[in-house]
Amino acid sequence: MKTRLLMHPHGLKKAFWLAITGLIFLSTTLMFTPQVKASETTIFSDGFESYDVSTFPWAGGWILEFDGYNPSEQKIVNTVSVSPTKSLQLLGWGISAVAIKSFTSTSNVIGYEAYVRTEDYAGASYTVAYIGFRSKRWDSVFSNWNYYVTFETDGRILYRGQNFLDSYSPNTWYKVRVVVDKTTNLCNVWINDALKGENLVEPSYFYERTYLALSAQWAHVKTYFDNVRVFSITNDPPVANANGPYSGDEGSPITLTGTDSYDPDGTIVGYEWDLDNDSIYETYGQNVQKTWMVNGYYTVWLKVVDNNGAEDISSVDVNVWDRAPTASFTWTPITPNEGTAVSFIDTSTSSPDTIVFWSWSFGDGGTSTLQNPIYIR
Numbered sequence: 001m002k003t004r005l006l007m008h009p010h011g012l013k014k015a016f017w018l019a020i021t022g023l024i025f026l027s028t029t030l031m032f033t034p035q036v037k038a039s040e041t042t043i044f045s046d047g048f049e050s051y052d053v054s055t056f057p058w059a060g061g062w063i064l065e066f067d068g069y070n071p072s073e074q075k076i077v078n079t080v081s082v083s084p085t086k087s088l089q090l091l092g093w094g095i096s097a098v099a100i101k102s103f104t105s106t107s108n109v110i111g112y113e114a115y116v117r118t119e120d121y122a123g124a125s126y127t128v129a130y131i132g133f134r135s136k137r138w139d140s141v142f143s144n145w146n147y148y149v150t151f152e153t154d155g156r157i158l159y160r161g162q163n164f165l166d167s168y169s170p171n172t173w174y175k176v177r178v179v180v181d182k183t184t185n186l187c188n189v190w191i192n193d194a195l196k197g198e199n200l201v202e203p204s205y206f207y208e209r210t211y212l213a214l215s216a217q218w219a220h221v222k223t224y225f226d227n228v229r230v231f232s233i234t235n236d237p238p239v240a241n242a243n244g245p246y247s248g249d250e251g252s253p254i255t256l257t258g259t260d261s262y263d264p265d266g267t268i269v270g271y272e273w274d275l276d277n278d279s280i281y282e283t284y285g286q287n288v289q290k291t292w293m294v295n296g297y298y299t300v301w302l303k304v305v306d307n308n309g310a311e312d313i314s315s316v317d318v319n320v321w322d323r324a325p326t327a328s329f330t331w332t333p334i335t336p337n338e339g340t341a342v343s344f345i346d347t348s349t350s351s352p353d354t355i356v357f358w359s360w361s362f363g364d365g366g367t368s369t370l371q372n373p374i375y376i377r
């Protein structure tokens, strides 16, 4: 990993480029490949197996924030479950039932997973179930649901009550997974491990205090939650390797290979080269070619981007050799008589340089520095 920011003299151009880089970084962050989990760390998980049936799971750090129908209905049950015997039942009626649990994480990428199941919602007239992050408790000024998924009475699963994700049936478990990028306030949502929402916007997230919240709204419908988990995702940055050092003739293409670059926990999705050392990565491709017309030492840069948008850069020197001219000449007349002027004609070649100096030696001590001398002997 290298840094180059101090090297570039054209501040204005760099500022412009940094702005462009910001845009590119945003767009690569948006690409945020969901299938690759990078390194996932569980912050807390709860299968509700450790609690007594008919109790609220206070012992696990859950808080019953709203009582719903009756506190006694917000409880561990063993009638339905994903893992192995128990789940958490919530029942809203008149007011919603809300269970919350706090967590902290400094990761930029966090997520939650839970299995959600509703009773038959026939006749209900409101959102049945909520699950999502909450930035504050309801009793706080900034209380707010964020990155939440709802199960509606009409059989739709929605993000933020707006984006359609999937349809659902009552009395069936659905696995909800939401992964949030805190740097962009965007999230991806999976239902039963199928990606259903990508780069969905959360406009109003507050990070200073965070809860996972489970809720049965006041739809008179029992809702069950099981195998609840909050996790963070850390992404190891890629390692750029521009290989080399390289050398070759001026005027001939030199191939640069980025193939030894790697990402320890994912894949590299972008290779960008700055072949003229101006901080602008103008050439794309794992392996690229460039022809230098003037011999000398050059520095080139490779930037790689991984599947989670992280970057690394690497520089390498290119030694471009001068290509020597090839000397040749003809003369006329071909078989001159003694005392006759002979014209020597330079037929030397040089590429890409031009020939700037000639030195003739005629074998009898005579010399010339003309390109096409005439000599008499």
Ligand SMILES: [Ca+2]
Residues within 6 Å of the ligand: 047, 048, 049, 081, 082, 083, 084, 085, 086, 087, 226, 227
């Ligand atoms: Ca369970």
Ligand SMILES: [Ca+2]
Residues within 6 Å of the ligand: 038, 235, 236, 237, 238, 263, 264, 265, 266, 267, 306, 307, 308, 310
């Ligand atoms: Ca990575």
Ligand SMILES: [Ca+2]
Residues within 6 Å of the ligand: 273, 274, 275, 276, 277, 278, 279, 280, 281, 282
């Ligand atoms: Ca450049």
Ligand SMILES: [Ca+2]
Residues within 6 Å of the ligand: 250, 293, 294, 295, 321, 322, 323, 353
């Ligand atoms: Ca040269």
